[in-house]
Amino acid sequence: MDQLAIERFVEELGVLLELEAGTPRMVGRALGWLLVCDPPEQSAAELAEVLQASKGSISTATRVLLRIGFIERVRFRGERFDRFRARPEAWDEFFWRQEQFIAPRRVLRLGLDALADEPRARRARLEELDSIYAWWEERMPRLREEYVRDRDRARGQGQAGEQ
Amino acid sequence: MDQLAIERFVEELGVLLELEAGTPRMVGRALGWLLVCDPPEQSAAELAEVLQASKGSISTATRVLLRIGFIERVRFRGERFDRFRARPEAWDEFFWRQEQFIAPRRVLRLGLDALADEPRARRARLEELDSIYAWWEERMPRLREEYVRDRDRARGQGQAGEQ
DNA sequence: CGAAAAGTTCAGTATTATCTGAACACAATG
DNA sequence: CATTGTGTTCAGATAATACTGAACTTTTCG
Structure with a gap:
């Protein structure tokens, strides 16, 4: 698995959303990672680790993405923390x-x-x-x-x- | 003619383009004025006067608008300065x-x-x-x-x- | 060709926005 | 109910960006 190519994609999606949607860079990066990660559900701590970002900026980024519906919050049985999952179908709703x-x-x-x-x-x-x-x-x-x-x-x- | 209402429109278009397109506020303001002014062709000096802006920021704003085709540059016979005119039909091209x-x-x-x-x-x-x-x-x-x-x-x- | 007007560029300043990290609030477990 | 872990908020640091105003270049016209 080409880890470098994935990072490249994550960063480019960050740039794209910054340019096209005017969001903070971190918002697009978080979304990018949630579109390629395995498993598809990731915790805030994992996002912070992968994206090398603070808890605070991850919280902001996920809040924005939740608000516009591009991700959803889930919790697995037996886990004490939330996970986030991309909602690719939200793109439709956005276009319409x-x-x-x-x-x-x-x-x-x-x-x-x-x-x-x-x-x-x-x-x-x-x-x-x-x-x-x-x-x-x-x-x-x-x-x-x-x-x-x-x-x-x-x-x-x-x-x-x-x- | 409701001068205040026009200013309101000009400012709101500035905000809209800033939000939706990520342009500097002045870009949207210049475009807004060029969509309602009379005559439809205005000089940089007139734009600077109406929008209370410097020559420099008007130059930047018109350059951006020219580049994306939302305005065009014209010159009238006998005048030594350029004028700018909105191209409403450019909106189509933008959508497509x-x-x-x-x-x-x-x-x-x-x-x-x-x-x-x-x-x-x-x-x-x-x-x-x-x-x-x-x-x-x-x-x-x-x-x-x-x-x-x-x-x-x-x-x-x-x-x-x-x- | 020279003077005056118009247009552009750019360094500096003011403003705005993002990110961090720590304090705080909340939730879960035993 | 105390403890531990998770999530959010926010003040301050940092970075990015727009605007001004002046210097500079280009254009126009006698």
Whole structure:
């Protein structure tokens, strides 16, 4: 097993989430490790050891990941400590969040209201932006149904043992 | 015209882009102003005045916005200075970037390669993630065609004077 | 070609955010 | 209920980043 390659992946996922999602580096690193570790459930102490980080920053990182649903907290019988497990299926939910369209539209609405009494042409830029978001907001639910069909079909004929 | 409401919008777009895209606050503010100003083309000096910012930070903000295509640089006949104009249509291009799926898949590939010799089950988490991104990557081009059709239809029967 | 205006770069400063480590709170076991 | 182990919070240290303002480069026009 290529330990160095795994560390590379963990670090790159940290960088990716920092860049794309604006999270602290440690958040992406923790998630990265939880996506490749064995067993899939790891304690905070293990995370701190592997990632060479303090208890505090692990606590922060897991709190963030729990909040957005990318990991879950579990406890095994007979163990006195929590473990964390990645939830790969949470990625879907993330893509389908309607909030990603609603939040920008809320801001655009501020601008449109501010220009309510102005000539229509002046609002054209904001209207165009809003219509783009509106299209996505309307289209996503149906697209999601299509996705679920495709996924279920792939699972049906493909690998066994899926959830 | 509600000057205060406009400032509110400008600031909120600054916050939104800072949060969602991780840009400096000033980038979003500049873009916000360029989406509501009259005329739509504004000089760096005007931006600095409205946003109460230095020439330097305006230069940085416009450079970033030019690079990602959200604004363009124009010059009017007889004027010795550049103006900047928002490109609302750039939002589309942003949504359709294939890179948004390719970059994460590149990172996932690092992990999958690192686990190449491990039992298949251990790669299941990464495989699931990759399949999600793969679906989007495959589906986006056709979805875009559909979007273009919808948009053109709306423009055809809707408002005149569109590009 | 020279002067004036515009645009960019960059060193320094202020601000913000992350990480550590220790104190504190909580839970489990005997 | 005391003890031990686990989890969280937070003040301070450290690092990263944005903004300013001035120096510098480039462009424009007589």
